[in-house]
């Protein structure tokens with residue numbers, strides 16, 4: 333069984349982003365980029381399934397600029413077997429990514445795709461569900477446990493009220509939530525080995541899908557900052573302020 | 582400008598997120614239809630008919646809508662949305678809406694807009710990105726937009742309406758997935774997303790036992806819902822649905838009390854629109870103090886019991 337893992341290169345989660353002065357987007361020059369944390373979890377899950385003998389091959393795929401090769405090498409160092417970059421300099425919105433991934437999935441014929449639940453830059457939480465729709469596959473979003481059992485996969489999902497377990501017919505799409513696993517660190521020998529693993533580059537234009545953005549992001553701004561508050565000396569002062577100043581208790 | 586709101590429900594009651602989504606739909610200033618697919622869902626349908634501003638409730642009854650499975654529901658919504666002359670399809674940005682809306686959008690070959698916090702005109706939306714550190718204005722020229730709306734940004738609509746009822750034929754049962762289990766956390770407390778006061782605990786509590794022993798009496802005294810940071814959930818102090826933040830619940834109560842929480846941006850993303858924020862933390866430099874209206878630098882194991890007993 334082959335598993336495809338779509339991964340995105342994003343601004344590292346520790347970076348405090350700044351809006352460009354012309355409001356056209358956020359400043360990316362000189363900013364630390366990393367693999368999207370949810371995608372790291374997705375790679376880990378796929379690699380564990382291969383280590384357990386359930387999966388036979390893990391293919392990491394990323395859509396975007398040439399520098400995304402670095403991100404793919406990360407996934408290879410974690411244990412993915414090979415990687416595909418769908419290269420383009422164009423702005424990619426989730427529907428376009430889903431269409432590119434669909435083209436790759438049709439070529440690769442995986443039995444399962446494990447996406448991250450959301451990219452921490454656009455916070456869209458859309459691509460996996462869109463890809464499942466385009467493929468006509470069942471989907472299990474926000475997974476915290478994945479068990480493959482013959483032709484079905486049972487997935488425990490984090491939902492608003494607690495947890496839900498659903499059973500999907502394969503091929504199926506899963507999106508990884510934070511508690512699915514704890515990703516391993518890539519060891520130095522594995523980072524070295526990853527340099528020799530196959531990484532194929534496809535031009536997005538050759539896949540014959542329409543990736544034109546459907547929405548315009550016209551203005552970016554930082555949200556109104558909260559006014560800094562005060563420190564209170566003790567519990568009595570806190571209670572007094574909450575009662576008489578804020579009037580919330 | 583007709584809009585379609587997709588109802589989230591358990592066949593007997595609507596989820597509050599749906600009441601917020603109907604409020605968001607009123608911004609389009611046209612007729613609002615609510616699509617409610619379920620099984621034995623008369624009570625939920627009757628409730629939907631009472632929502633202020635709703636013109637029609639479109640009821641679809643079938644055994645394969647007993648559970649809100651993405652594949653069956655998205656196929657149905659696609660069919661209704663593409664034939665009804667709608668300008669937008671709206672979902673609350675709950676786990677239900679986030680699961681299904683993008684699937685609907687892809688079936689309709691349109692972009693989806695997630696976590697909308699403002700609708701200034703049809704096709705003009707505002708939403709947060711980068712864990713709420715950036716707000717972006719979006720323009721859509723699509724004939725039909727699919728939106729999930731952030732529930733804290735739109736009030737729940739009132740009751741008092743009397744929408745017409747229309748029954749629609751069910752879509753196919755694709756039989757691609759089924760629910761085999763559900764563990765819902767039971768609580769007598771107010772719902773986290775809708776509570777007026779939230780008491781949240783972080784890693785500083787040290788254990789699940791401490792979390793309950795220290796925070797429950799305070800939450801009881803305040804009539805508050807309980808929340809948590811990701812670190813507290815990951816460490817197993819409380820179940821996953823307590824998590825507040827970028828990837829958990831978004832809350833905006835009148836009062837948010839953060840106890841033993843450092844204030845990582847991913848946590849702030851879920852609570853910084855609260856009206857009044859109180860932070861109790863022993864580290865005077867904890868970033869949570871930068872957003873707190875009232876900060877108390879103290880050991881929580883002394884401060885919280887003292888606070889509880891003085892209420």
Ligand SMILES: Cc1cc2nc3c(=O)[nH]c(=O)nc-3n(C[C@H](O)[C@H](O)[C@H](O)COP(=O)(O)OP(=O)(O)OC[C@H]3O[C@@H](n4cnc5c(N)ncnc54)[C@H](O)[C@@H]3O)c2cc1C
Pocket residue numbers: 345369370452782783784785786809810811812813824825826827828829830840841842843844845846847848851861862863864867879880881882
């Ligand atoms: C992709 C991604 C998504 C994330 N999503 C979320 C999310 O949705 N929600 C979320 O919360 N986090 C999220 N996180 C995690 C986030 O980055 C932080 O790791 C997390 O919020 C830290 O939780 P904490 O404040 O409880 O723990 P810590 O950062 O460890 O803080 C504990 C605090 O307790 C204080 N403390 C300790 N003992 C005491 C005492 N006796 N009295 C008083 N104070 C004490 C300490 O001074 C410290 O400030 C996410 C991270 C990533 C990478």
Ligand SMILES: Nc1ncnc2c1ncn2[C@@H]1O[C@H](COP(=O)(O)O)[C@@H](O)[C@H]1O
Pocket residue numbers: 337338339340341368370371393394395396424426429446447448449450451452454455456457458459460
């Ligand atoms: N450019 C991309 N290349 C590969 N995978 C992506 C890309 N963008 C998004 N994804 C996948 O889709 C998931 C959800 O992203 P999003 O819908 O943008 O929040 C991510 O966690 C990735 O698994």
